Amino acid sequence: MAAFGDHVREVREAKRQEDRRYSLRQVAARVGIEPTYLSKLERGELAPPSEETTRKIAEDLGEDPDMLLALAGKVSSDLQAIIRKRPKLFAELLRELRRAPDHAILSVVRQVRDGDW
Template sequence: MTAQKPKFGTFIRERRTAKGYSLRRFAELVGISPTYLSHVEQDKVVTSPTADRIQKMADLLGESPDELFAMAGRVPEDLPKIIQSQPEAMPALLRAVKGLTPEQLKKLQDQASKMRREGDPS
């Protein structure tokens, strides 16, 4: 049985306190009100923070922005443009990798990065 990942707000609160940020200071650095941050951490918000706020949280907490976006139920802002850049190939690729294990996805990611580097003339 796999452990369930924490909710976005719970994760933010745990990481914030582990990093030593007070609720008020973290909210100030992120650019939101302490009241809103409190609601986020209690998972009591209807709409998760904006993409730029999630990115700022990731930066401050030293966490993966993509992981936080996923936990918040948001898609990183660059992905729609990436998909639209190749409207046939990208959706097909996403469908093809659906169901792969994290290990298989990591291998595929490494291979794609290698292919991109080999094709880069710089």
């Protein structure tokens, strides 16, 4: 249930095997939060942190920010801004793609990247 905390702890502990700079306290220090706070986040005692803090944690742990934000129950604010600029269009697109298989979405990405419109 505490997917965010579990994941952070797992990744941090893993990195710690080979680099003892990944103790809870040292990660907290680099991220700029109190060790107690990170402790409670990892154990799911508190709700996931803000987008900014989540990003810093992701960066320190070398994780994908969008993925960690998702585990925190959030969506990157820059993605939200993209949607807000053309809400109807993107709402339709996303709802249409909700059940599409991964490879279909990927092929759309590639197609758009190649700019064939």
